[in-house]
Amino acid sequence: MDEYFIRTEHLYCNYKDENGREAPALIDINLNIKKGEYIAVIGRNGSGKSTLAKLLNMILVPASGKIYIDGRDITSGDLTDSDILDIRRKVGMVFQNPDNQLVATIVEEDIAFGPENLGVPTPEIRRRVDFALETVGMRGYEKHEPHRLSGGQKQRIAIAGVLAMEPECIILDEATSMLDPRGRAEVISTIERLNRERGITVIMITHYMNEAVRADRVIVLSDGRLIRDCTPRQLFSDPDFLRRQGLDVPQSVELIDELRRQGIAISGVPVTQDECAEAIMKCLKNKRKKAENGKDQA
Amino acid sequence: MNNISFGQYYPADSLIHSLDARFKVICAFLYIVCSFLCKNILSFAALLASAVILVAVSGIPMRILLRALRPIIFILLFTVVINMFWTTGETLLFSWWKIRVYYEGIMNALFIAVRIVVLIIGTSIFMTYTTTPIALTDALESLLSPLKVVKAPVHEFAMMITIALRFIPTLTEETNRIMAAQKARGADFTSGSVFKRARALIPVLVPLFVSAFRRADELATAMECRCYHGGEGRTRLNVPHCRPRDFVMLFVIIAFGAGLILINIYGVGYTMK
Known part of the structure; x- marks a missing residue:
């Protein structure tokens, strides 16, 4: 058995630009992520962060290279449909715009969407919906309509929807970028609790350095290349590197830097x-x- | 913006609200059949009485029901006029120039009017007023599921309606936002001819469509991430279940239909041709 939950080897991925030409989105990505790790992925727009995320749960297919999820090679091509569903169940994803990922008109129906697709028996779906709502602190909102909730609440419902599939890893693709500070804090604390208490691997794609600071490890992508894979402490002790990469420096680091x-x-x-x-x-x-x-x- | 309600659902705690949506769809259908079974004055009276009972049981206020009739007033008037002046019969009531009004014409117009009103009230009580759109969609999916045998995309159809319902408030909100943005840049939606106003909406519709397509794309990805793969092997959180009262209601409607047929056969009074 693999000691890493996610492992990539020499991963390449291309996309078609507006002229229809193939352009590299990811170049030679080698990544090892252990079960239960809390990873932040940062990089400018177009650096390949979202592409990487979509490769990990088989929404996109790499041009070449290997991806192992929980020891299983998902690029081998001999996967059955149920294997693919299993990968997507294990690696859940929360997207940027809360409005565009909620499917149903009632909160509980939306959370049940994943398990329903997986063919989970009805009483078990009910149990999972209740548990997921409890976990994200939204108990009592079962019958509410998603469009009446705040951004932070909608995003927590989206997280609950992923949780109801009992994932082992959650990828958040800039899931806090459309939220106000309060909504952002709600989502971050929910995610951190899931990581700490339930041992769920978290991959957090973000533009906010204050969020990246809290991760166990930070991965920096630039023009499709992985240019840094280290702890937040190592990364943020080098503000010049961040500035060179066109990334924000956390205010705290900036302050210390200026004082020095x-x-x-x-x-x-x-x-x-x-x-x-x-x-x-x-x-x-x-x-x-x-x-x-x-x-x-x- | 937050108080958009879907359809015409009127939340209340009545017997009809508590029925299984699938039975309500069937009942609505049978009730339409019943309204067409009526032939003579007695059966129309019974139909009218049944509608009054239905209204009373459903607990929906009259003013809300009348709102449902507003859009059909024109059709109602039109059919009444047509029937009144174009029916020829035996008893001429009065004639003036080329217009002849017969007793039969008046009765037919009355009958048709009653039929249309009862039809609208009956179906809206069984379906739209007492059933949430989501329950209605699920009911349709369940009732139409035999069609899956002939490869009809029943599940996909129901999923489309669900998503459409889910996005109505989101897109309404977006429309208002785009209109505000265009107004801020000097667009004028309220003055000028109808044609001019329609033209002013183009700069609203284009961004709205672009954004709707983008949303659709993102939603599709999000659904895939949540293991959506069509209706096959799908289970449900809320499985509809029928109770004795559902069968009672069904039986009452069928009995009512049978009663109407009997009245038609043995009834007295004016009979529509």
């Missing part, structure tokens, strides 16, 4: 907001201590 440039010594590699605040506090305390010591000596 002004000649203020800050120890460690603070990345998240909390760490940043702590590092600055520590720096201020040291300064005060030094000042007091200086006074004492005088």
